[in-house]
Amino acid sequence: MAVAAAVAAPMLAGCSTGYEQGVLNIYAPADGFDYIKQFAQTCTEESGGRYKLQANVLPKSADDQRLQLARRLAGNDHTLDLMGMDVVWTAEFANAGWLVPVPDDTAAEIEKTNLGGPVATAMWQRPDDAAKRMYAMPIWTNTQLLWYRPDLMKDTLGSRRAPATWDEMLSDTQAIKKAGGPSWIMVQAKQYEGLMVWFNSLLASAGGSVLDPNDASKVTLSDTPEHRAATLKALEVMKAVATAPGHDPSITQSDEGTARLGMETGKAAFEINWPFVWASARTNGATGDVAFLQDVLSPYKTLLTDEDNPPTDAQLAPINAKMRKHFDFALYPGVFPGKTAKSTPGGLNVAVASTSRQPELAFEAAKCMTSEKAQKVYAISGGTPPTIASIYDDKDFKLAYPMGDVIRTQLESEHSAPRPASPQYQAISTLVTATLAPVGAWDPAQMVDKLTEQVQKAIDGEGIIP
Structure with a gap:
């Protein structure tokens, strides 16, 4: 934080320190901002004149968002x-x-x-807290799913059933490859x-964790035989995927976009990715850019x-x-x-800044x-899965999200x-x-200790400026 404050110092002149009673400012990321702005107006109208909520856009990059907020907070910007x-x-x-x-x-x-x-992403225990408490309010979330080609599996493996484990997926992939498939x-x-x-998803699925969930100063990658075994297994899976016969040759440069393209171009039978790939495959399949669709x-x-004149969710349902x-x-x-698989959630939370002079109104x-x-x-119009459980049973939501039940389960x-929750x-x-x-360019057994050492360095604040 000292680093953030130091970086912020030359910029503070750009941050207003005044505020207007009844006017609230919310700063939100560029992705999804249009819907934040839209509903800020709705909240303003429904407040009965108690407040006016103004939406301000943050940069697209998460790092830039974090830096801008840190600058305003360090500068005690009362308009935030x-x-x-x-x-x-x-x-x-x-x-x-x-x-x-x-x-x-x-x-x-919120917990109810x-x-x-x-909810877990919004919880933290400061040194002066008696227990964990909520410091932010979930607004939307996300989770990665396994995406696969059931027709291809039926033709080559005789079954449309999705693999339940990474080892099973690796085995299925080799069988598909042997039959001449991707x-x-x-x-x-x-x-x-x-x-x-x-x-993180592999590690948690193997029964491990980076840090002790009740003590963020304790690294748990190798502190017990069980934790070491979990970390080792997660790394073995990563290496197996990265070095399997016929693997993606550019895997060391792969991200969400390249993963989507690998599936859409027919080079892959399996893909780990966020739900956005569904709409992409549907649109690109209609234009002929996804051969198997x-x-x-x-x-x-x-x-x-x-x-x-985009189609309604009701029109899309039979197509889906x-x-x-x-x-x-x-x-x-x-x-x-x-053993229960675990996946890492994404998403966004909303918090009230300590710089606000109207915290009750802000809440x-x-x-x-x-x-x-x-x-x-946000969910139906903006494509961001909700955090409130009851929405998953809503008929409009179900039309918009054919994968909604899977998303809910994983959340x-x-x-x-x-x-890992840590400052x-x-x-x-x-x-x-x-x-x-x-x-994959490493030995999993040796990597366990290397990771433990590096995470400990991060906890101790050695050699890294976030």
Whole structure:
């Protein structure tokens, strides 16, 4: 934080320190901003004149978002009332004294109505807290699924069933390859946050964790034989995927976009990715850019590509059903047969800034912005999965999200693996991904100790500027 403050010093002149009573400012990321702005106006109208909520856009890059917020907070900008925060920032911002804790009654209601995975990303225990408490309010979430080609599996393996584990997926891929089919498994493995997400999901699925969930100063990658075995297994899976016969030759540079393209161009039978790939495959399949979907979707080309008059979710429902016979989704694969797989959630939380001179009013606005009504807009219009459990049973939501039940399952506590909660998370992620890259070019047994050493360095603040 001292570094952030130092960097901020020359910039503080650009941050206003005044405020206007009744006017609240929310700063939100560029992705999804239009819907934040839209619902800010709704909240303003429904407040009965108690407040006016103004939406301000943050940069597209998460690092740039974090830096801009840090500058305003370090500069004590009283016009900053609410902020949309990446789910991994809670501990850092709370420890810096930049977040107002969510009132107990509001926190209790959120825990009652929201899915456990997103809620966990909003919790933290500062040194002066008696226990973990809520420092932010979930507004939307996300989770990665397994995407696969059931028609290809039926033709080559005699079954449409999705693999339940990574080892099973590797075996299926080799069988498909032997039959002359595609052999790539698409993941996110270049040196960036996507690699941290992949490692964290595998590690949690194997029964391990980067840090002790009850003691963020304790590294648990190799502190017990059981934890070492879990870390080793996660690394063995990563190496196996990165070095399998016929693997993606550019896997060390792969991200969400290249994973999507690998599947759409027919080079892969399996893909780990976020739900956005569904709409992409549907549209690109209609235009003929996804060969294995062309025959299914070409009759709907006009409907699916009319930007001025896009199809309704009801119109898309029968198309989705046909599409699933050729491109489908399943739960995130596990590491061990019979052991619950865990996936790393993404998403956004909303927090009240400690710089706000109107915190009670800000929490009133935050409750409106994270309400069921608001989250339904973000989900159906904006494509961001909700954190409120009841929305998953809503008929409009079900039409928009054919994969909604799988998403909900993976966001429940027993299936969700939030990234390690720590004020040093940025340093942890930077060092972990730098150590793991290039994926597969290392011995898993030796990598266990290397990762342990690097995470300890991050916790101790050695050699890294996040």
